[in-house]
Amino acid sequence: MGNAGSRAWRTLSELAALIQTRQSCISAEIGLTMPQGHVLCLLEPGKAVATGRLAEPLGCDASNVTGIVDRLDSLGLIKRGFAEEDRRVRMIALTERGVELRTELLERIYTPPRPLESLTEEELQSLDRILVELWRDLRRPRDV
Amino acid sequence: MGNAGSRAWRTLSELAALIQTRQSCISAEIGLTMPQGHVLCLLEPGKAVATGRLAEPLGCDASNVTGIVDRLDSLGLIKRGFAEEDRRVRMIALTERGVELRTELLERIYTPPRPLESLTEEELQSLDRILVELWRDLRRPRDV
DNA sequence: TATTGTTATACTCTATAACTATA
DNA sequence: TATAGTTATAGAGTATAACAATA
Numbered sequence: 001m002g003n004a005g006s007r008a009w010r011t012l013s014e015l016a017a018l019i020q021t022r023q024s025c026i027s028a029e030i031g032l033t034m035p036q037g038h039v040l041c042l043l044e045p046g047k048a049v050a051t052g053r054l055a056e057p058l059g060c061d062a063s064n065v066t067g068i069v070d071r072l073d074s075l076g077l078i079k080r081g082f083a084e085e086d087r088r089v090r091m092i093a094l095t096e097r098g099v100e101l102r103t104e105l106l107e108r109i110y111t112p113p114r115p116l117e118s119l120t121e122e123e124l125q126s127l128d129r130i131l132v133e134l135w136r137d138l139r140r141p142r143d144v
Numbered sequence: 145m146g147n148a149g150s151r152a153w154r155t156l157s158e159l160a161a162l163i164q165t166r167q168s169c170i171s172a173e174i175g176l177t178m179p180q181g182h183v184l185c186l187l188e189p190g191k192a193v194a195t196g197r198l199a200e201p202l203g204c205d206a207s208n209v210t211g212i213v214d215r216l217d218s219l220g221l222i223k224r225g226f227a228e229e230d231r232r233v234r235m236i237a238l239t240e241r242g243v244e245l246r247t248e249l250l251e252r253i254y255t256p257p258r259p260l261e262s263l264t265e266e267e268l269q270s271l272d273r274i275l276v277e278l279w280r281d282l283r284r285p286r287d288v
Numbered sequence: 289t290a291t292t293g294t295t296a297t298a299c300t301c302t303a304t305a306a307c308t309a310t311a
Numbered sequence: 312t313a314t315a316g317t318t319a320t321a322g323a324g325t326a327t328a329a330c331a332a333t334a
Contacts, residue, residue: 004268009256011275013167016160018282021203023157033323052292059165061326066294068324088292088333112153115277123274124148130271131155133259138162177300196315205303210317212301232310232315295330300323307318 012134026108030101031075035060035068040077040094040102041109048091050083077101156278170252174245175219179204179212184221184238184246185253192235194227221245 020034027037035058042057043049051069055062069092072078077098083089094102116124164178171181179202186201187193195213199206213236216222221242227233238246260268 002265002268004265004272005256005260005263006254008268008272008275009260010254011272011279012159013163013254015156015275015279015282016163018279019157019160020164022282035324050292060324062293063295063327064325071323086292086334090293109157110150110154112149113278113281115274115281116149116153119149119274121146121148123270124146124152126267127271127274128148128152128155130259130263130267131152131159134257135155135159135162137257137259138159138166179301194315204301206316207304207318208302215300230311230315232308234316289334291334292332293330294332296328298325298327300325302321302323304321305319308316309314310316311312311314 023109026105030104032101032105035064036072036075037105039065039068039072040098040105043078043092043094043098043102045094045099045102048081048093051080051090051092054092072098167253170249174248176245176249179208180216180219181249183209183212183216184242185250187222187236187238187242187246189238189243189246192225192237195224195234195236198236216242 023037024034027034030037032040038058039054042054051065052062054065054069058065058068069078069080073080076095078092079095081091081093083091119127167181168178171178174181176184182202183198186198195209196206198209198213202209202212213222213224217224221239222236223239225235225237227235263271
């Protein structure tokens with residue numbers, strides 16, 4: 001591939017680090033770590049989810065979810081219960097305060113930064129199309 | 145901002161997580177953690193750098209650099225010495241093996257993925273321009 | 289027996305604060 | 312006294328393995 005591709009990819013890689021750092025800072029400002037904020041975002045208000053279903057989106061082992069959820073519980077942001085059909089399964093759901101923090105978090109994380117505002121609808125759609133393709137490519141299991 | 149901007153930003157945010165995860169996996173495959181791999185990439189072959197100068201690019205406190213560099217030292221990837229002008233300053237430099245791993249790491253991390261290959265030079269330059277603007281915007285200290 | 293979630297263990301990263309050696 | 316690096320400490324995330332309760 002030409003030089004332009006390499007440069008764009010490198011820029012994107014460095015931008016990725018900045019975006020993650022920014023999300024980490026936003027989480028920290030509301031008193032959460034990155035994985036804690038992630039769990040909050042994954043939980044939809046009013047819907048209980050089995051603890052085990054969080055491991056995959058979080059990208060960590062199921063044993064770690066216990067600790068992360070423990071701390072969110074201590075903070076009063078989620079509550080735990082048992083599934084009725086299967087008593088082994090623990091369901092977690094947002095508390096009222098959890099919903100509030102989640103809303104703030106999503107609002108701040110997903111509000112597009114300035115530079116995107118100066119682009120036309122067409123440019124944005126073109127950008128999104130490229131990013132989605134990259135996203136799909138990177139989600140495929142890597143053939144190392 | 146319109147819907148297209150929000151969608152593009154959300155896609156980019158999710159892509160950022162994938163890119164970081166990918167880098168983490170590549171580092172792990174050669175036996176390194178993310179910060180360790182980061183240090184390796186920051187060190188240019190043949191050039192010694194003061195330990196303290198790594199803290200800022202790593203985005204962590206200087207006290208943490210000690211441990212990260214310790215482990216790289218244990219792995220035989222870097223070597224430590226003292227600066228001649230100022231005996232307080234510890235300089236670190238890549239070993240031969242360190243240079244090898246760094247090369248492999250950079251090669252694998254910065255090789256553009258498939259989807260970028262199908263874009264024209266103009267599209268890639270346009271993409272890079274947008275990403276650089278976002279990068280600049282996110283690097284500015286946030287006005288919270 | 290198999291599965292869900294937890295606990296135990298060990299390691300890395302993280303910030304803060306105290307310390308050392310040098311300037 | 313100031314600075315560079317280290318060490319001490321405490322907390323969070325991570326994987327692995329072992330475990331309890333339930334299926």
